[in-house]
Structures are given as C-alpha cells and as structure tokens.
Amino acid sequence: MAGDEELIGRIRTILADEDGFSEKRMFGGVCFMISGNMCAGTWKGSLIVRLNRAHHERTLAEPHTRPFDITGRVMKGWALVEPPGIELDEDLMDWVYRALDYVRTLPSK
Numbered sequence: 001m002a003g004d005e006e007l008i009g010r011i012r013t014i015l016a017d018e019d020g021f022s023e024k025r026m027f028g029g030v031c032f033m034i035s036g037n038m039c040a041g042t043w044k045g046s047l048i049v050r051l052n053r054a055h056h057e058r059t060l061a062e063p064h065t066r067p068f069d070i071t072g073r074v075m076k077g078w079a080l081v082e083p084p085g086i087e088l089d090e091d092l093m094d095w096v097y098r099a100l101d102y103v104r105t106l107p108s109k
Contacts, residue, residue, distance in 0.1 A: 004029050004042040010089070011040055011047070014096045020108065027070060036109030040099045043070060046080050047092065049099040053077035 008030050015021050020035030029042035041048040048068055051059055056076045059065060064085025068078035086092040 004045060007042050007045065007047065007086070010092055011042070011096060014093055015039070015100070018100065034100065034103045035106075037103045037106045039103040040096050043068075043080065046082050047086050047095055049079055049081060049095050050103060051077060051079060051099060052102050 011030075011032055012023070015032050015034070018034055020033075022033045022036075024031045024033060026038075027041060027043050027048070029044070029048075031041035031048075032039050038050055040050065053076045056079075059079045060067060062085075064082045065079045066082065067074040068080045069075065081095055086095060
C-alpha cells in the first residue's frame with residue numbers, strides 16, 4: 001500500500017470536506033465512504049470508483065478503465081481506473097466526483 005499513499009492523499013483532499021466522509025482500510029488499500037456507503041478507494045496504485053450499475057458497460061469502454069474484480073468476480077457498478085487515467089488532478093477529480101454524485105443518491109447506512 002505504500003505506493004498508494006500519494007493517491008490516498010489526493011483523494012482525501014477532494015472528499016475530506018464532504019458531509020458523512022470517513023475512511024476505512026479495505027481491499028489492501030483505503031476506501032473512502034460517504035454516509036456509510038463506499039464511494040472510491042485505492043488498490044495497487046489504481047483508483048476504484050462506485051458508479052451506477054446501469055452504466056457499467058459504458059464506463060468500462062472509457063480509456064484506462066477495467067472491471068473491478070480483485071476477488072475474481074466482477075463487481076458491476078464498480079470500475080478500476082488505472083494510473084494513466086488519473087495522473088492529472090482534473091481527471092482524478094472527474095472520476096471521484098462522478099462516484100460522489102452516484103453515492104449521494106444512496107440511502108445513508
């Protein structure tokens with residue numbers, strides 16, 4: 001997880017002031033929660049984002065994305081964005097805000 005520290009800091013900067021923000025170590029990285037719902041996280045230098053399941057295939061057609069399947073099972077509604085897709089702060093913010101917009105539609109836990 002040492003390689004994720006920079007990415008964790010970048011995501012934390014984006015989400016830390018959001019209502020209901022918390023962090024939890026999961027998946028061998030850090031998961032960022034909003035009102036108890038997983039929103040985004042890190043895994044081996046990549047970004048994990050939670051998005052609407054209805055747009056799963058469209059999301060995976062975007063550059064630098066692949067299914068989130070670290071357990072061998074694809075988790076629909078989740079995508080893994082590889083490092084080239086989040087190098088620029090604007091790109092990282094776009095992905096994180098997309099996840100945030102979706103998670104805000106979910107009931108609090």
